[in-house]
Amino acid sequence: MSLIEVKGISKTYGTRKIFDSLSFSVESGGILIVEGQSGRGKTTLLHIMAGLDEPDEGTVIINGTDIFRLSENQRAKFRLEKIGIVFQQINLIEDLNVMENIALPLKLAGKRWKERVDELLKYMKIEDLKYQMPSALSGGEMQRCAIARAIANSPAIVIADEPTSNLDDENTRNIGDLFLKINRELGTTIVVATHDPRIHYITKNVLSLERGVDE
Ligand SMILES: Nc1ncnc2c1ncn2[C@@H]1O[C@H](COP(=O)(O)OP(=O)(O)O)[C@@H](O)[C@H]1O
Numbered sequence: 001m002s003l004i005e006v007k008g009i010s011k012t013y014g015t016r017k018i019f020d021s022l023s024f025s026v027e028s029g030g031i032l033i034v035e036g037q038s039g040r041g042k043t044t045l046l047h048i049m050a051g052l053d054e055p056d057e058g059t060v061i062i063n064g065t066d067i068f069r070l071s072e073n074q075r076a077k078f079r080l081e082k083i084g085i086v087f088q089q090i091n092l093i094e095d096l097n098v099m100e101n102i103a104l105p106l107k108l109a110g111k112r113w114k115e116r117v118d119e120l121l122k123y124m125k126i127e128d129l130k131y132q133m134p135s136a137l138s139g140g141e142m143q144r145c146a147i148a149r150a151i152a153n154s155p156a157i158v159i160a161d162e163p164t165s166n167l168d169d170e171n172t173r174n175i176g177d178l179f180l181k182i183n184r185e186l187g188t189t190i191v192v193a194t195h196d197p198r199i200h201y202i203t204k205n206v207l208s209l210e211r212g213v214d215e
């Protein structure tokens with residue numbers, strides 16, 4: 001069954017057409033890589049799939065729900081429960097330590113968080129970082145922390161934007177393996193946007209935005 005259905009989305013910024021009636025779907029439990037060089041629209045597409053940005057035409061259906069028929073509040077709640085996002089800029093809150101960053105989505109959802117954060121720290125093998133501030137973390141550690149935060153509410157979907165572009169080979173492999181582990185053990189459907197060939201080993205399922213719509 002398709003968990004995510006992207007249906008005929010078009011998006012134009014100024015005179016630049018980013019997508020023209022783009023459709024595809026992602027199976028429940030699948031892993032999709034969205035590839036394309038910088039500027040091809042990867043971030044725009046992920047933001048539309050997460051309901052953070054609206055398409056000019058078309059829609060996105062997640063688990064049977066047309067996310068653009070929801071009100072903004074309903075969509076925010078839907079996102080909090082169903083979609084974990086690892087942003088291109090990682091977006092850890094600088095004033096909060098690792099524990100507090102990971103606790104954020106749990107607190108927003110009104111859930112108990114202390115034990116769950118410990119469980120997540122253990123799962124991501126970053127127990128030692130619990131009280132560290134983001135500025136003290138390496139790139140790989142930040143990415144683990146961001147992924148822990150993304151899966152905190154056990155979302156059906158994790159969307160990650162260029163998660164390995166600033167990492168060395170070893171950390172890239174670690175992050176790729178972590179996505180595979182989350183996918184296999186938790187059944188999470190994963191969408192990764194990247195122009196990094198080193199992460200392609202995690203799936204055969206690739207959507208290429210390589211050819212622009214106006215070329
Ligand atoms: N809010 C925006 N306003 C205008 N142009 C934008 C905006 N967001 C992205 N773009 C443009 O859309 C194109 C695709 O951007 P983006 O989705 O960030 O691509 P990628 O993530 O593949 O690098 C780029 O040309 C970018 O400059």
Ligand SMILES: [Mg+2]
Binds near residue numbers: 042161
């Ligand atoms: Mg991008």
